[in-house]
Amino acid sequence: MNGYKAAKEAGKLSVAKTGDKYFIIKKNYDPDTGVQLDDSTTEYHIEILTSRISSIDAQITALTAEKADFEQLKTDFEAL
Numbered sequence: 001m002n003g004y005k006a007a008k009e010a011g012k013l014s015v016a017k018t019g020d021k022y023f024i025i026k027k028n029y030d031p032d033t034g035v036q037l038d039d040s041t042t043e044y045h046i047e048i049l050t051s052r053i054s055s056i057d058a059q060i061t062a063l064t065a066e067k068a069d070f071e072q073l074k075t076d077f078e079a080l
Contacts, residue, residue: 001024004024007026011027012026012027013025013026013027016041021043022043022044022045022046023041023042023043023044024041024042024044025039025040025041026039026040026041026042027039028040
């Protein structure tokens with residue numbers, strides 16, 4: 001979840017577990033008045049989070065290799 005760490009540190013959301021289910025509980029406010037509204041709850045599955053983390057790791061690996069190729073090409077051009 002993009003922005004999770006900052007939102008958690010700001011106290012805008014929290015996590016909970018009921019049985020074998022995991023939830024993020026987000027505080028909601030009226031944008032015009034600032035009055036707190038009912039919290040929203042979203043269920044998350046550990047398997048999906050694990051899959052997403054693996055996907056991001058694969059993207060990082062691919063981008064790191066691509067970056068190294070571009071850096072080498074730049075170095076070779078600058079050496080001319």
